[in-house]
Amino acid sequence: MPQAVIERPTREKMNFMLDGTVIQELKMTIPDGQRSDFVNEAVQRALDAFGKKKALEGFEKLRKKMKLRIPIAEIIKAKNYGRT
Numbered sequence: 001m002p003q004a005v006i007e008r009p010t011r012e013k014m015n016f017m018l019d020g021t022v023i024q025e026l027k028m029t030i031p032d033g034q035r036s037d038f039v040n041e042a043v044q045r046a047l048d049a050f051g052k053k054k055a056l057e058g059f060e061k062l063r064k065k066m067k068l069r070i071p072i073a074e075i076i077k078a079k080n081y082g083r084t
Helices: 021-029 035-065 072-079
Strands: none
Touching: 021 035, 035 072
16 A cells, blocks of 8 residues: 655755743753754744734735724634635
């Protein structure tokens, strides 16, 4: 029986600086071989949060530009209507 092949996204090496205290905590907390995955997931969560923040800022600008008196929460609720 053929086995399913699971492909991981390609990865690239990056060179960036972290505070010494962050590096020490990372080394003490996350085992060797798991650090890249840990940092990758943390950066992805931060990028997702950053994108949501930018989207909310865009909604707020649009609301002010159109002089709408609808709260942001109502705009988001309408935008997400019918989505599961």
